[in-house]
Amino acid sequence: ATLGVFFSIPICALFTFTLLDLVGATINTMVLGGLALVFSRLIDNSVVVLENIYRHMEKGQSLREAAQTGCAEVSLPVLAASLTTAIVFFPVTLLYGVSQYLFSALALALVIALLASYLVAMSVVPLFCFKFVKPMHKDGYIEALALQTPLWSHRKLKSAALAFSRRFNHYFEKMLEAYDRYLTKALRSPCLTLLAILGLFIISLCFLPRLRMTYFPRTDPSQFVINMKAATGTRIELTEQWVEKVEDIIRRIVHKDDLNVIVSNIGTTPDFSAMYTNNTASHTAFIQASLKEGHTVGSFTYMDQVRHAIEQELPQLSIYCQSGGLVDAVINLGLPAPIDVQISGYDLDKVYDAAIHLAEKIGKLSTVGQVFIPQDMDAPALRVDIDRLYASEFGLTQQDVIENNPYCY
Missing domain, CATH: 3.30.70.1430 (Multidrug efflux transporter AcrB pore domain)
Known part of the structure; x- marks a missing residue:
């Protein structure tokens, strides 16, 4: 059963890369970041389907019936869970400029991976359960899941797997019992639980000023x-x-x-x-x-x-x-x-004065390191008046005179 969930990850990755190639996307840092973000989520759909199918196996249903019924029962809830995760990245479609180019690839990879996870959970996992997974009963208690493959038919491997499963289930049950006790106490005192959560939230706000925020991580260009x-x-x-x-x-x-x-x-x-x-x-x-x-x-x-x-x-x-x-x-x-900051207007002198005034105010901000105005309005100029009649005696036009004068632009 664990292998069935494990194989869902590479299958989802293969499906995701195929769809990304079809839509013309490339494998870059942002795409890989989206996949890294969603890979832990890919297993959830398969686990939910697997657990529900196994629950029907516990009730004594046949493998085919358990796979069909268990998959059909959770198809809509799993779809809803996948859509709620994907809808979080809908605002990325409203971004513009650099933000759109940076994060649209991440959101696209995440949404496609969630779609692949749903399809794998609804198709591969039920087929895997029908072919390889069966409950092993002993006095009405299911000890482990055995895989019907030649590898697991070996007695030593099967006994080692059953021993590991019993030990793991023993400690896991203890953890569930402890969780159940604390959860019961929390539900019996809802006001105290809410106050504790609120207190932890207020304490976490004290660390907010210490967090450094930036639009994009700074890289050293050497x-x-x-x-x-x-x-x-x-x-x-x-x-x-x-x-x-x-x-x-x-x-x-x-x-x-x-x-x-x-x-x-x-x-x-x-x-x-x-x-x-x-x-x-x-x-x-x-x-x-x-x-x-x-x-x-x-x-x-x-x-x-x-x-x-x-x-x-x-x-x-x-x-x-x-x-x-x-x-x-x-x-x-x-x-x-x-x-x-760009300032435009018809009077260049007034625009330049406004730029200087604005630069002085911006420069006083504590978070501003430098202010620079690249334009120069005090450049020396030379006015050239061309005697068109005299120039025409040499067969020259105003354009010819300007092109042959290196100081005219």
């Missing part, structure tokens, strides 16, 4: 990125000098055995490749520090230490640090920060 801005209009050779100072700070703080390589990207280009960098002008740069595998200090710890050092030693720079990891990029939907 790297960090520092986005840097010098004064607007700074020449690229001066920006390079600032970058060298930042690199010196990184080399001083990060242990030599942990540091792998530092890559710096300074300024930008006027062509299409500019879209692949966070830099906006010659005064901007980003420095990426990569750590060796097995580094002794976490990348987030190094990043905080470097940030504090730059803020103290190079206050002329505006910096923003980010992990640069793939997980954080997915969670942030590709944005540079977990919280991204």
